[in-house]
Amino acid sequence: MNPLIYFLIFLKASLFSTGGLGNLPSLHQDLLANGWATEADFGKAVAVGQITPGPNGLWVLALGYITYGWLGVLFATLAIIIPPFVVLLVAAGYQKIEHFPAVRGFIRGLSLAVVGSLLATASSLISAPGIDWKGYIVAALTVVIGLTNRVHVIFILAGAGVAGYIFFQ
Numbered sequence: 001m002n003p004l005i006y007f008l009i010f011l012k013a014s015l016f017s018t019g020g021l022g023n024l025p026s027l028h029q030d031l032l033a034n035g036w037a038t039e040a041d042f043g044k045a046v047a048v049g050q051i052t053p054g055p056n057g058l059w060v061l062a063l064g065y066i067t068y069g070w071l072g073v074l075f076a077t078l079a080i081i082i083p084p085f086v087v088l089l090v091a092a093g094y095q096k097i098e099h100f101p102a103v104r105g106f107i108r109g110l111s112l113a114v115v116g117s118l119l120a121t122a123s124s125l126i127s128a129p130g131i132d133w134k135g136y137i138v139a140a141l142t143v144v145i146g147l148t149n150r151v152h153v154i155f156i157l158a159g160a161g162v163a164g165y166i167f168f169q
Contacts, residue, residue: 001036001076006068009034010060010079020056027063027097037067134167 049059
């Protein structure tokens, strides 16, 4: 077992998860593919994580112990601590530099890039086969209502979902 690869697998899973059991699919796929864990190992780790007090994501520590002993616990602990620690460091640093014009320009450019990516994704979804005039009406109404900033996005999504259900059942 390569310790660096083992740690990087846990770090990747932590970076791309939302907490709790969010990193389970990634760890499951990677550890099984390398032969470093079995289905039973995952069952035991999740069971231990569910019966122990504290955050739900601590099942990863049990998995580290089951698959690589105390070194696995150390690697798993570091892997789940590093991402939020980096976020805290970036947030603290950003508070000190957010007033500089260059930083504001960078954030504005980044925001525009995100909007562009979303528009490109929306364009490819709208041009997908099977979208007819009713779909375009739902999409247009959703955009118009969203641009007013008077309706919470959850209600917009729920309304679009209900309209889609009614129009396309």
